[in-house]
Amino acid sequence: MDCLFCKIIDGDIPSTKVYEDEIVFAFKDIAPIAPVHYLIIPKAHISGADQVTEENSGLIAKVFEAAAKIAKNEGIESFRIINNCGDDAGQTVKHIHFHMLAGVKMGWGPESLGKTE
Numbered sequence: 001m002d003c004l005f006c007k008i009i010d011g012d013i014p015s016t017k018v019y020e021d022e023i024v025f026a027f028k029d030i031a032p033i034a035p036v037h038y039l040i041i042p043k044a045h046i047s048g049a050d051q052v053t054e055e056n057s058g059l060i061a062k063v064f065e066a067a068a069k070i071a072k073n074e075g076i077e078s079f080r081i082i083n084n085c086g087d088d089a090g091q092t093v094k095h096i097h098f099h100m101l102a103g104v105k106m107g108w109g110p111e112s113l114g115k116t117e
């Protein structure tokens with residue numbers, strides 16, 4: 001399958017790994033928007049949050065377990081996790097991924113959507 005994040009998991013495309021276990025892989029975002037910007041992904045290819053089912057939702061729970069472990073390991077006390085699903089939400093890579101952002105005081109509200117039109 002021609003998937004950028006599957007290739008990163010396989011090591012065919014380089015990345016800066018921050019966490020790995022049997023189910024989950026996490027690496028630094030190549031274009032960070034915060035001092036800490038990691039992408040946490042299940043190793044199994046799920047194209048987006050709209051493809052989460054009763055059968056595979058355990059993998060998503062593992063993503064959040066990994067986030068908690070990463071935060072503990074790195075002394076991160078506050079973080080935000082974002083998932084973009086679909087084009088309007090800004091999903092550019094069709095392998096489900098969770099942005100883990102930290103290291104800055106973040107805003108919240110309509111302006112934080114970063115609307116393009």
Ligand code: AMP
Pocket residue numbers: 004013015028029030031032039083084090091092093094
């Ligand atoms: P999204 O827009 O939610 O689909 O997020 C995709 C993210 O992947 C963006 O934040 C990109 O900066 C990031 N990205 C794209 N290519 C790479 C790469 N080769 N290594 C690390 N991050 C990447």
Ligand code: ZN
Pocket residue numbers: 003004005006007044045046094095
């Ligand atoms: Zn994939």
